[in-house]
Amino acid sequence: MSIGHTLLGLLESGPRHGYDLKRAFDEKFGHDRPLHYGQVYSTMSRLLKNGLVVVDGIEAGGGPERKRYAITDAGITDVAQWLATPEKPEPYLQSTLYTKVVLALLTHRDAADILDTQRSEHLRSMRILTDRKRKGDLADQLICDHALFHLEADLRWLELTAARLDKLREAVAAQ
Amino acid sequence: MTAPAGSLLAAERLRKAYGPTLALDGAEFSIHPGEVVAVMGPSGSGKSTLLHCLAGIVTPDSGTITYDGRELSAMGDARRSALRRSEFGFVFQFGQLVPELTCVENVALPLRLNGTPRKEAERAALGWMERLEVDDLAKQRPGEVSGGQGQRVAVARALVTGPRVVFADEPTGALDSLNGERVMELLTEAARSTNAAVVLVTHEARVAAYSDREIVVRDGKSRDMERAL
């Protein structure tokens, strides 16, 4: 999961302090693993270096937590690119997908599009596996099946999320 | 957008309403000979309606469907029926085999509808049943065979006329995964061997994985994932 893209995405709705960013992240994505403040600091400085964010203002008292960040045009493009690129199908990537969907909703992008793209990517993998399975022996079949079932689980999650996008949009907006 | 070159069956800007519900709202589709295309999407999204339109079972309210250079949407019911008898094959989820006919008679039915004499039709039917590994069920009635066997009989029936397009609407919907995959394997293999195109409506990823590409239907609009990328 890319924390940098996530934080960038959160900045799209307006400039924030580093501390605000951490709170927003924890609220929306960090339910079981709150973000360590050091991570925010290091990530933001990397983004700053790459020109994806700028410092919008510094409050008196100094310290990194007092800096206000704003996203640049390059940053917005970077977020869009990240959202549009399907994740490599592999186990346990829901959290990344979830983040992408929520970010898309937050930034008023088409979340269904993200899911469709991801499905397509998954299916591409599944086709390859299915093909291997067809041509392979029993051991191949069993190994492929294992991967197929995991991918299928992801896909089911995708479908379910797609079906609940409207609800999710409401929930995200409410926070 | 015009139909991609070399496509066997293509649809453009299809609209179809059932009463107040808009089942298709500008859907597009195209398929090449020998290609297996999965039509995916949540239930109620209009994928079955798309299949029915493509197969000439229902006529869209607007839009065009071209099959082999001819405009399907302009044909009369009789010509479309004749086309379905001779050039299309169908597999549905369930309830498609005539319960009173034996399996071999069921498979032979499309041939007989085309006027093939009974003996000859049943011989051809038996050949296909062999390929689908259900020839031992020839004399049984559909009620006496398992769901997976029944679907294979249905696949044999869809292929018996040597169709150029096979339409399969949730063909594994009522089967467990092992049986479902076997049916898919046999269906796609057989279709590829005869260079038939397969339009496969499904909501199951593992079934869709037997396709060459998929299109997604959502709220009556289609999305061709290959071209979108």
Next chain:
Amino acid sequence: MNALQWTRDLAMGVRFALTGGREGWTRALLTAVGVGLGVALLLLTTAIPNALAVRHEREAARTDITFVDSAPLSRADDTLLVANVGTDFRDESVRGRELEPEGPRAPLPPGVAEFPAKGEMVVSPALKELLESDSGKLLRERLPDRIAGTIAEEGLIGSSELAFYRGADGLAAHLGSGRVTRIDHFGEADEREPLDPVLLLLVVVMLVVLLMPVAVFIATAVRFGGERRDRRLAALRLVGSDSRMTRRIAAGEAMAGAVLGLLFGAGFFLIGRQLAGHAEVWHVSVFPSYLDPSPALALLVAVTVPAAAVLVTLFALRGVVIEPLGVVRTARPARRRLWWRLLLPLGGLAMLYPMFGQGNDDGEFNQYLVVGGVVLLLVGVTALLPWLVERVVTRLGTGGVSWQLAVRRLQVSSGTSARTVNGIAVAVAGAIALQMLLAGVDGDYTKDTAYDVTRAQMQVSLPEDVPVTSAAAKFGRTKGVRGVDAYSEGYLGDRREDPERSTMLTVGDCAALREIATLPSCRDGDAFAVIGAEYDTDTEKLAAPGRTLYLDPSYEGGPKSKEIPWTVPEGVKEARPRIGPTGTEQMGFLVTPKALAATAGPALTGQIYLRLDESVPDVQDLVRNTAAAVDPLASPMTWSAVERNERFTAIRTALFAGAACVLALIGASLLVSQLEQLRERRKLLSSLVAFGTRRRTLGLSVLWQTAIPIGLGLLLASAVGVTLGAVLLRMTDTTVRVDWSGVLSMTGIGAAVVLVVTLLSLPPLLRLMRPDGLRTE
């Protein structure tokens, strides 16, 4: 099994039937309408004997002219003179009486409040309506009297009976003519003429034949919607009811439909009863109040119908295993056995056999044996048909696709299809048998009248005091009359009183006389004696010129007659007999008008024979009007070549109507089950259409599917019907002759029912074949 459990399960079934949502209601309603129609028919049938009895009583209560020569009454203050002035209008009879009270205590006829004065009449409501209508104008000319009131219901035997009572005077002069009587009360002791045993046999068989299919129909009706019900039952099993409970719940559902059906039936019956008050069938009409089924029979219907519904359901579920996950019909039911099925009709034959050759003369048939035998024979049809259908369809080869679809379907469920056509088969078998019996005994009940309708088509008998020649002239001037032969007739005896030899005297002009005898030559003034006429022994002996004979001699015990002497004229010529228009040879003396002394006039009555131009509309009624104008007591009669026993005609028509009703009813139930079957197969039909099956193919397969079992049913029905008909004919000792027209017409009606049912099920079939059926969402 305790009764409480039974009641609980049945009650649960009833609840299911009534609270099953729209579908449950539709099913219950369908069953109720089906059962209701059956029940209404049952009630009507059971009410018919009562209706006929009431008619008979009413008729007896108003009887006046009895033709029984009891001691003639003499005039008193409680006597009434009644003249029969009944007439015909078109093909309807009008009952007519002239009334002349002779004292203040003269009896009033039933339904009449006050005697009509001369020039007035009271009429039945139907006649009133007719007289006031345009189509009754001709009749109004004949009955011009002022309408002073109407006859109440108790004086009529049916709602559309045409009847009138008219005031008169001077009737006493006609006493003894047979048309006028003096009475002191209306009504006769109820001496019911027992129904001829053969007619009774007919009525009994007819009731059985009509009621059997109704029973079969009710049995089918309680099974409407069976397949959906099966799924519901499976769901019940899933939540833990055991298989017996489930069956009882199903029976409860059927019972609910049947009870609802009873209510519907009562409703239909009441409506039908009111309608019956307006209807007139074969000149028989009834008042609604006549149609009261006897309480015992009604109670029987009320109890048997729901009970039968329960039993039929339990019986029908016999071969069905209701499992929690679905209903399994025992995959390959045991092959149907023939022997016990054959026992039924054979048993029926055995019951009828002892009555072979009993005929008309050897007393009455044992009604129980007749009913039992006929019922067994007809039930035999319902038992044999499933066997026959099964046997035949397993052997049927495969033809086209539609044929194959139909045959295969029949092979799988031959029982269902046989059940649906059972009703038709029974009805047709019974109707064929009856047709045969009717046609066979036709000869006995249809007399050839001797009338030669090519020579005259109407006859008018005039009362004694009406001069024949002027009357004949009036008829001659009537529109539509082509020729008139007028005669005056009287009886001659060799003595004034109690003559030993007697003969007839007929007066007419030469042309008229030539119609009834072969004359050597004829001029006015001639007289002839017909020698050698049939049954005539006396004329030759009396024909001595100059001998005095007496016209209208008196007989011992009777009133004194006119006893007018008549001398056999000199120069009487001999004539040869000839068969006259009445079909008999005229005997006695034939005299031209000039050869007859005027004194003979009063002893002669006029007979006028008319040749008509039947293309003139209402020509008979024009003649009747002339007759009424000549004299109210003149009696016109229309000749027909054959005369049927009227009761017999009524039975025959009743049979036709009954059979048609029953077949229509069964057709309706066929249609319902057909539609239901189609609905069940909606998904399949749609997928067949998807892969290009022609609508024609599916339509034809539906036709075959009905036509094959019905064809077999009709074949079996013809065989059983002809057998039963032959047996019945043997019983009545009549030559056995197959009435092919009857067989053809009944099987034809059966076949027409199939066709209509198929046609009616086509539109829904086409609708079901639309691709919407493929949509699963």
